[in-house]
Amino acid sequence: MSIKENLIEIKNTFVNSDCLLVAVSKTKPIEALKEAYAAGIRDFGENKVQEIVDKQPQMPEDTQWHMIGHLQRNKVKYIAPFIHLIHGVDSFKLLKEINKEAKKSDRIIPCLLQMHIAKEESKFGFDDAEMEEMLQSDEIKQLQHVKIVGLMGMATFTENEVVIRKEFKGLKSLFDDLKSKELPQNFDLKEISMGMSGDYIIAQEEGSTMVRIGSAIFGSRN
Helix, strand or coil: CCHHHHHHHHHHHCCCCCCEEEEECCCCCHHHHHHHHHCCCCEEEECCHHHHHHHHHHCCCCCEEEECCCCCHHHHHHHCCCCCEEEEECCHHHHHHHHHHHHHCCCCEEEEEEECCCCCCCCCCECHHHHHHHHHCCHHHHCCCEEEEEEEECCCCCCCHHHHHHHHHHHHHHHHHHHCCCCCCCEEEEEEECCCCCCHHHHHHCCCCEEEECHHHHCCCC
16 A cells, blocks of 8 residues: 555544654655645654764755654754654753754754653663653753653553553543643643554554654655
8 A cells, every 4th residue: 555545544443533643654755745745744853963964964854854763962963953843852961052043043842851751771861760850850941942842652562452541541630630730831731642553543543632643654664
């Protein structure tokens, strides 16, 4: 099936039509991105800075780039001038670096705080205590060039639907809890980025506003 046919099929399975589909285009050639763009996709997710930097000038100007992978602080400067949303902000140090580079570009960069929701140790992200500590710090209020627009989480890599659903429920519950609090001015919580090719339907059922889908659109990676 073509990329366009795959996209139609995926959209037909959405349980929330308002949920944003971010096409995960990492390792895919620019021709595949252009095919997805022609089929209506404007939001593309990459997990390597070098790949975003290489692809960005080759795509139309209204393409919106999402950094969905682990972002190293020394690489922020390369994407700060144009990145649409950084999904994986997993430390306060990284948030401060994004703020510094955004200021140089005279921008406010939207960010999602990545929460550690999976059982696996390998996944990055804040735990609840680290999040609480950051919210209580005076330093967070000084960051005028970032906007925290939501949370991101990756479920455990498992076939067990009960585990996946529980982890997504936990992220939604944390999101609702945070929204009920008095937060710094640079917080405007709207988005929950959770769900990938294998679990996006469960994620939508549990309140995801943004799903990151790659292989179901572009086919499996080489």
